[in-house]
Amino acid sequence: MLSRAERDRKVRVVLILEGSANVVVLIAKTVVGIYTGSSAILSDALHSLTDVFNNVFAYIALRISASPPDKNHPYGHRKFETLAVFVLATLLSVIAIEIVIRAYERIGNPILPSRWGLAVMFGVLLVNIAISSWENYQAKRLNSDLLKADSKHTFSDVLTTIAVIAGWQLATHGYPIFDFILAVFVSAFVFYLAYQLFRKSIPILVDEAAVDQAKIAESIEQIDDVIKIERLRSRNIGQETFADVVVTVRPNMSTEESHNVADLIEEELYNNFGIDDVVVHVEPMRV
Numbered sequence: 174m175l176s177r178a179e180r181d182r183k184v185r186v187v188l189i190l191e192g193s194a195n196v197v198v199l200i201a202k203t204v205v206g207i208y209t210g211s212s213a214i215l216s217d218a219l220h221s222l223t224d225v226f227n228n229v230f231a232y233i234a235l236r237i238s239a240s241p242p243d244k245n246h247p248y249g250h251r252k253f254e255t256l257a258v259f260v261l262a263t264l265l266s267v268i269a270i271e272i273v274i275r276a277y278e279r280i281g282n283p284i285l286p287s288r289w290g291l292a293v294m295f296g297v298l299l300v301n302i303a304i305s306s307w308e309n310y311q312a313k314r315l316n317s318d319l320l321k322a323d324s325k326h327t328f329s330d331v332l333t334t335i336a337v338i339a340g341w342q343l344a345t346h347g348y349p350i351f352d353f354i355l356a357v358f359v360s361a362f363v364f365y366l367a368y369q370l371f372r373k374s375i376p377i378l379v380d381e382a383a384v385d386q387a388k389i390a391e392s393i394e395q396i397d398d399v400i401k402i403e404r405l406r407s408r409n410i411g412q413e414t415f416a417d418v419v420v421t422v423r424p425n426m427s428t429e430e431s432h433n434v435a436d437l438i439e440e441e442l443y444n445n446f447g448i449d450d451v452v453v454h455v456e457p458m459r460v
Contacts, residue, residue, distance in 0.1 A: 180317070181239045191323070198301065199218060201294075201296070202221055202294075204293070205293050209287050211284050212352055213352045214341055216356040217333055217334060220268070220359060222268070223268050224327065231323060237250050237253040238253045248415070252378070255374050255411060258374040259370070261370055265370065270360075272359060272363065279353075284345055294334065301331045308320055308327055309324040333359045336355050340356070380408040383408050392442075393405075396438060399420050399422065400421045400422055401458070403421060404419040416442055416450070417452040417453075418453050418454070434453075435453035435455055438453045439451045
């Protein structure tokens with residue numbers, strides 16, 4: 174089994190390779206878009222620009238989040254990874270608006286056919302398919318949520334590139350409105366991606382409960398000597414889950430017995446709920 178440091182290193186290598194490929198894809202789309210005047214292709218190029226930013230953000234966040242806990246960050250730095258996802262979602266939202274504005278401004282401009290441009294776009298499509306498949310494989314192999322999310326983002330490039338090629342070809346055959354329609358489609362899809370990233374990052378940033386509190390409480394109450402659960406909280410920090418529990422026990426229990434109860438609770442939450450870090454406070458029942 175890979176250590177966390179080794180896993181993070183391999184994930185960073187994947188991000189570097191993917192980022193390099195995305196730069197090539199970005200350049201190819203931009204050149205074809207400028208030459209042909211297709212707003213749909215230029216919109217897709219902006220989408221690819223966000224892919225490059227995504228790789229940069231993910232790489233930096235992964236480096237920071239891998240840092241060990243310190244005096245100012247006793248829980249570690251894993252939330253920096255989540256913060257990067259939130260920033261990317263904000264960037265995607267801005268790009269989506271920009272795509273629609275630019276597409277509207279270009280309505281009526283001539284759109285040129287190009288055999289070499291079409292060949293380049295099909296090449297880009299094949300590259301995106303290869304990147305998405307490879308990254309999805311690496312995400313499963315390394316058990317990386319970051320790569321899983323990014324592979325879905327890359328797969329969206331496959332769908333949008335197909336739509337963009339279709340809109341461009343329809344526009345060059347006498348249906349220019351389809352170029353604008355497909356640009357709007359790309360914008361809507363980018364908004365959807367932003368929504369997914371917001372939905373994933375915001376609950377972690379605001380410390381939403383990470384697991385079903387009722388199920389955890391029911392499990393803890395089955396442990397001998399636990400009389401009552403006074404407090405139960407959980408949250409995610411990056412890929413790790415933290416929980417703190419306050420329980421009451423018999424007032425005549427020894428320190429060692431109380432410690433054993435705490436150990437049982439920690440084992441229960443780790444084994445059955447996958448909670449990585451559990452803090453248990455044991456209090457005597459007031460009589």
